[in-house]
Amino acid sequence: MRKELWFGVSLMILIVGAVAFFMPSPADWTNGHLGLLMLALIVVAIMLGFPTAFTLMGMGVLFSWLAYRHANPEIAVAQTLDLMVQRAYAVMTNDVLISIPLFVFMGYLVERANLIEKLFRSLHLALAWLPGSLAVATLITCAVFATATGIVGAVVTLMGLLAFPAMLRAGYSTQLSAGAVTAGGCLGILIPPSVLLIVYGATAGVSVVQLYAGAFFPGLMLAGLYILYAIIIAKLKPSMAPPLSAEERRIPLSGFATTLRENFSERALPALLLAIKGRRNASVPAGYIARQLGVVLMPAIFVALVMSLMYAAVTAPRAAQGPGLVEMGAVAESTESSFDDLQAPPSEASTDSLQPPPADNVTPKPAAPQDVAPAAQTAAPAVPEVAEAGSRPAPAWFWITLAVLVAILAVFYWFFNFARLEVFKMLLASFFPLAVMILAVLGSIVFGLATPTEAAAVGSLGGALLAAAYGQLNYTVVRDSVFLTVKTSAMVCWLFVGSSIFSAAFALLGGQALVEEWVLSMDLSPIQFMILAQVIIFLLGWPLEWTEIIIIFMPIFIPLLDNFGIDPLFFGLLVALNLQTAFLSPPVAMAAFYLKGVAPPHVTLNQIFAGMLPFMAIQIVALALLYIFPGIGLWLPQVLYR
Structure with a gap:
């Protein structure tokens, strides 16, 4: 039996054994124990290969019926069916989820525009002076392309076909090459526009706009740490990342440029x-x-x-300070005089009610409409002044x-010679179109110009225009993109339906209350709870994918945050950074299998796993930095929205 199968079987035996050891005898089971049993069975069923969405729905329906049957057996079936319909309808009416197919469609169109080869080549030549330039160019290309597409499998596969053989031919070590491709390709699930953040926001009830703003700098920090690691390795161990030869750095010039x-x-x-x-x-x-x-x-x-x-x-001229507290009747009268009696004058009763309280025990005389006009004329000159004369230095x-x-x-x-001019033109044709599209989509979201759904629609249009500009927009490309988008979106939406039914069954059985009571009984501090939660998520990333972790376990963690005073936005940023491990940790490690599928035959899966381990360590360092310095993730949302 292969090592991966041994690992999976051992883990399932460990889960079942833990459930059998900690659960009481069946005669003493409560509804809460049934909820924990359902949670354990879900993990085991997914590890056995059952479809996640339908496993969640099946387990949720079965245990919902058990919960309702315990209360009233006569209407248990009707209540269970009502629950299924209500939960499915709630998912269908969730406006946030509309942006998922649009972002996915944008990603597939950009993927088929064949920009990645030009982008990698131009970045490779532009960064040739750096140690480990091929690895750095690979990481930057992955970050840019993953941000534009958000599809991890597509980025890892394309870079595995393009950059991985180039690094091996240049003498780079297999481990460093594999680690750069797999880790860089996974950045798309963290850097906005990320489908992971949309799924977390819909699950936790957190604003996707604030999540996008908060994840921007942590994503750049993680990409920067990857690049720094590649440069340091190339500097300390040149045998792992040898510098490029003069022939590889040479850039051919046109005849006019040579003249x-x-x-x-x-x-x-x-x-x-x-x-x-x-x-x-x-x-x-x-x-x-x-x-x-x-x-x-x-x-x-x-x-x-x-x-x-x-x-x-x-x-620009500074806005002048207003005159302070102005009698509202006077303002109304001033407005009236300014617009040639377009408004009716205030009545005597309304004027009386808006008068300030009397001072020094002097009872003010009620102002009649004719008495207010002189005051309005007195205050009127101060009202139109909204700016100081002249500009400021x-x-x-x-x-x-x-x-x-x-x-x-x-x-x-x-230092800008004709060779660098050729590289700059290559960047103009490959990097800048993608950068403009990404900044337009993210900027419109972050600065409140558009909702995520509207920005995703604009991004889909931008992806179509890019594909058309590069001559790749045809019937086949559109058909394949639409088919893959429908397939991915249907998977995500069915996951939401299954998760909604599962969460309802878990709550009906009292599983959430039991977990909350157990966590609170441990008397943890907020720091201890945060560390415990992230360790659990890190370990769950080994056997499960990020979709399953968010869909199944986030509804369990989110209600506990209020007890420890933790911001769900900050918790979501930590989870998004932590879930990078779901693609890099064996035995699932889907990025490794994507790369293995297109790698040369002599590259083994163990070599790819070995190359991913240093980048997993970097993710832990980034997670610690984000926790120690929360401003990395919270500064931009606080500046823009709070």
Whole structure:
């Protein structure tokens, strides 16, 4: 028997043995014990290979009937069927879930636009000066592509076909290559727009918008730690990640670029500026020079545009302070006089009721409508003043930022030769379209311009436009994308239906109350509870996938958070970071099996597992950093929404 089967069988025996040991005799079972038995049976059934969604529904219906039968056997069947219908209907009317098929459709369209090869090649050449440049380019490509698609299997498979053989040919170790591909491909379940965050938000009742804002910096932190590890390994052990040869770094230039370089300068900007009116540019068309100059000046134009907008914002006239507490009757009368009697004057009764309380025991005279008008005329000049005259001077930090950016641009253009210009054009054709689409989708969500569903619809349109721009939008691509989207969305929605029925049965049996009573009896501090919860989730990631963990176990953990004063948003960020292990931990480790399916025959599954272990350790470090410094995840939601 294979090691994976031994592990699975041993784990199932351990679960069944623990249930048999801790459960009382059947004669003493309560409904709460039935709930715990249902939870154990669910895990064992899933490990045996039964479909998760229908296992949840089957167990939920069976144990719901047992719970209702214990209360009233005569109507138990009717109540069970009513529960099934109500839970299924609640899932169907959940607006948050509409964004799942749209994001998945966007991912499949982007996947079929064939951007990943160009993206990997351009990043590989742009980062050739870094130690471990191939591994770094692989991780960045995985992060960008996983963010655009959110489909772990697709990213790992494509990078396994493209980057994995390239790293092996360059002399990289099998373990480092496998770890970079599998760990990088899993970033899509954490970095928004992530389907995992949508599922958690719908399960826990947490705003998906705030989850997206909170997961942005933890996702970047985890990707940065991966890249840092690859650079350190390449620096300390060059045999595991040897530097690229000069031939591999060479970038072929066009004939026009070679002419400009030889006649004017190695640097692109001076050469193009001198060639505009020079006598030696006869062999180089003016249109070519203008196009290349426009590409070269793009960074400077972008910086100028951003700093101009920032200057307009920081020097805008400051809003003047209002006159303080103004008599509401006077404001109404002022408005009336300003708009030529478009409003009726306030009645005497309403004016009396809006008067401030009398001061110094002096009873004010009730104001008649004709008495209010002079006061309104007196207060009127102060009301229209909403801004001070003239603009404000720009603060010192603006000029410091401008000076730093100008210095960076000067250094950039000093080293910006024609070879780097070719790499920059490759990035313009591969990286920037994806980046613009991702930032448009995330920015519209995070800044409140669109709901996740609306942004997902825009992202689907962007994916279709990208596929069309690269000549990949045809009937076959659309048909396959729609079919895979329906398949994935149906799986997620059936999981929600099964989870809803299962959670209802667990609550009916009193399992949730029993778990809560047991946890509270341990007298844990919030830190101890958080550590216990994350350790349980980490261990559950070994035999189960992230969908099963969120669907089955989050409804058990979420009600306990109030008892320990833990923010469900912060808990969700920790869970999302922790669930990266569900794709990297054996024996399930779906990312390893995705890579094994496309890897060369000499690469073994054990080598892939060995390569994933350091990246699992990095995930634990990232989890600890997020817990120690919660501002990494909570700062952006607090700034934007609280």
